[in-house]
Amino acid sequence: MTAPEGLLLQWRDHLATNLRRSPHTVRAYMAAAKRLVNASGAQDWNALAALGARDLRGHLASRRSEGLSNASAACELSALKALLAFARTQTGSPDAPPPRLRGPRLKKGLPRPVTPDDAENLADGVAAMAREGWIGARDRAVLYLLYGAGLRIAEALSLTGADVPLGEVLVVTGKGRKQRQVPILPQVREAVAEYIAASPWPLDKAEPLFRGAKGGPLNPGMVQKAMARARKALGLPDTATPHALRHSFATHLLGEGADLRSLQELLGHASLGSTQIYTKVDANTLLETYRSAHPREAKD
Structure with missing residues (x-):
């Protein structure tokens, strides 16, 4: 070496x-x-x-x-x-000043949410297109956790058998090992329960909840590929990714009147600044809706 x-x-x-x-x-x-x-x-x-x-x-x-x-x-x-x-x-000099060098200035783009109907269609699409029924139920359950609970894909795949059956609230360990409580909708609980019932692998409290085809931990790439096939079949843009479902969760909650502090807690953001981007997303969505629906805009 x-x-x-x-x-x-x-x-x-x-x-x-x-x-x-x-x-x-x-x-x-x-x-x-x-x-x-x-x-x-x-x-x-x-x-x-x-x-x-x-x-x-x-x-x-x-x-x-x-x-x-x-x-x-x-x-x-x-x-x-x-x-x-x-x-x-x-080298024994941890307090030495680091190189002072700024990174390039980045233009922060807005997340691209999907509609509630598209989110549900995508979840159903991955289930329908899977090569085995239990795999379809698995992928559908993962997508429901992303859209219905706002989890990151890594957070969903880190769940173990000890986390089920899901209750009304789930304790999630996110970035920086920070824990937060996330409400779980009945539809999400039902999707996860259907996957557990269909899975050929035994439910072990110490093992990952979501398994790959050979029984090992599910690779996030497999979920991304399944969603890519579904969005192509549904005619949705490439921006309709698993992470876009989390964006959609946040955007739709904000549109229904959720306050930023509550949304920050639900998403597990370290700073409020990360959450504030969704105010721009929501305004952007409203503007697009206005332009498509307003008679004068449609005429122009």
Whole structure:
């Protein structure tokens, strides 16, 4: 094993074990770290800890010349800053000032919600198009948790047998291991119960609730693929993703009069600023409805 390989393995173990980052985040951070290590020629933590803003700026400029977008550049910079912070802890200088480098300015786009009818049609569509009945019931239950309870897909797939049968309130562990209480509608409870009844796998309190075809933990990619097939069949845009169902949950609640603080708690947002984007979404939806329905606008 070469010295750079040892650095990368240590970084991966820190991300996965100490920080408990998701597999997706670990892969992304590892890829960014490998590119920087290879480009800089660093052989140990001291060499990495010595890298400064000029080094990162030059590295990112090279990446941008390869066609890296603003959003991807911002993500890569965040990953590299985390790597260099870890390098400083490994060299005994955790309090050393980090490289002062700002990421590219990002234009924040609005989430694209689906209508309540489309959300229900998508859930029914994935069930109807699945190759086995229990798989269809599984995917339908997952989508109901996203739209009916506002869960992130990772939160839904982290549920175990200990979480069922679902009651009127579910305790969800979200980002940063922060827990929140989420009301569960009867339709959501029914969808999950139907999946449990149809599943060929035993319900174990210590095992994932949602299983893959071979009995292992369900990969979120399988749900995304099932929804992609359903939205194509329904003629819905590519923006109709599993995460869009969570956006729809928030937008529709706001449209029915929910206040931002309550919505923040339901979504598990760390800051109110993350929730405030839905006020823009709701206004945007109302404007589109007005333009399509108003006689004068329709005439124009």
